[in-house]
Amino acid sequence: MRIGYVVATATPFEFVATLDPERPVSLYDYVVVDHVELDNASGELVNVSLLGQIVKLYRDPYSVKRDLPLYTVIQEVSSNILEVQIAKVKVLGYVLNGELRQPKQPPRIGSPVYLAENEQIAELFKVENGLCVGKLASRDVAVCLDINGIRRHLAVIAATGSGKTWFSVVLIEELLRRGAKIVVIDPHGEYVAIKDSIHRLGPFTARVVKVSKHHVGDLMYKIGVLDSDPEALANAAGVPPGAKKIRYAIYLAWSYAKKVRKATGEKVGLAFMKRVLYTAMRGENALQKLFQQYKGINDGAHKAEGDFPLSDLKQLAAKDRHAIFSALTYLKKLSRLGVFSSRSTPLSKLLGDITIINLAGVNEEVQDYVVSHLVNRLFQARVNHVRGLKGYQLPWPIVLFVEEAHRFAPPKALRKTRSYEALSRVASEGRKFGAYLVIISQRPSKVDPDIISQCQSQVIMRIVNPKDQEAVRESSELLAQEFLENLPGLDVGEAVVLGPIVKLPVVIKVRDRVLEYGGSDIDLTTAWKVDKTADVAQMWRRIFNSPPPPSVMLSASRMRLLHKKREGNKIVIKLLDGDREVDVVIEGGSPRCSVCGVGKPCSHVYKALEEALEVV
């Protein structure tokens, strides 16, 4: 369909078109222009369709340039006013023999401009085995990303609430379907709900690893205290940087524990370090007794490196029991966290198809510590595999999603973190060893520019903060000014995608997701609905003689009612559990579930009881 004409061209890469003012078109929509190019292979002129994208769109009153007419004048002539609709079009290229080529000639002035057919656009974005994350924002044409583009890392950037996590979950779904192995660094436990919904996607294993005893997880992440350095331990415990004596006491206890482990092979950890400090508190004699127990080590140490740490500990105990007492308090705090142990959790135990590291419940220092420890181990395991080195080998490439990346990789000048070092190593060398980053942040200006610019592909959603826009502009050479200007105008769930994961920069609408995540917007009508839990629990008890298990209630909360009705003394309820329809019939106080059977205490029955309350 013809919508306008080319009226000005400056280069082969863009032109200005005047469009039919009666016909509304959308920003980012695709157009074609008939064009003639020289085919270098055959040396002949060929007729091609030049594809372009509308990147700027505005309307003007005809021939009234800067001196805009007064309101009253416009009011009089408004129905007769001549209006022009102008579009700036970025030329994307033309497809010849299945290849996208760039024109060497600008299109001719006066050439008709047509709206591109969906098939022409689909041809442009065709990717074999792509990651189908959405559609074009302007058309019903699927957009799939090139899986190999992930090898150059990816940044997902957007203002809060614009759909970053939603997009990341969709990307996780697509990657899992292609067999990828994924680790998610999750500071708020938002991705934990993926585990309960993973069955909707297929037979994948999801593991949730927690760092706080009080939070959700299948197992705890443990760090061997003696595998890390004492300064870092003190930081994780929250010892102030200037508290030199306390840090020294921790250092002495750590050094002694390390010697004992080396010499005896005993599993010593935080408990042993605490024992050393307790003993020091009790005085020199007590310390002497402890040292006697490990006499061999002391002798060896004496010969090799003076009587450290024996005499140093003794001296500290004599002069500054207060520092030892404080060090002990900090170590107790560390043991309460439960993260530190005599041995680090083996990677083989941690990893599933997707592993979610739930960092909720611990302070930023501990989060930083855990992330750097884990990322370094994952990276080393890939290096071991690729180089055939000793140590644990990770046989498959991994994709590491880092939510709230500004916490872990802030600009060096702003704040120093341990995880920065680990992440920047993956950013610069991960490509060679099959460790790829997906950096997610709402504050790109607060993420180290070196790390962001290593992410050659970017998914940029709505951004309003000018500083963040500037950071995005600096980190992306590919982001055209027009896209940058339009970022605040993107709707929730829309994104500009650029870099090696797409053939051309494109604006997409992210598709619906299958997996659940926490932290999405709360539906207030549901949240503030009258709570029926107590009534349902009572009915459940009456039927099954026990209270409803929390896991059943949780699964039920994710189901949707399709339909419910009363038929005589029966209540018939149809539910949607993921993509499966389930019928539950409640008759004479006894439930029958089409999936789980008769009288089974399943989550479908729980949901049906909830719904039945309103039918009764």
Ligand SMILES: Nc1ncnc2c1ncn2[C@@H]1O[C@H](COP(=O)(O)OP(=O)(O)OP(=O)(O)O)[C@@H](O)[C@H]1O
């Ligand atoms: N593609 C989409 N389709 C439909 N709704 C969406 C889409 N993306 C986001 N939303 C809506 O926007 C809300 C916020 O999205 P999301 O949780 O991904 O935000 P976010 O950018 O991760 O925010 P935060 O930085 O606060 O974590 C979602 O709860 C959902 O209602």
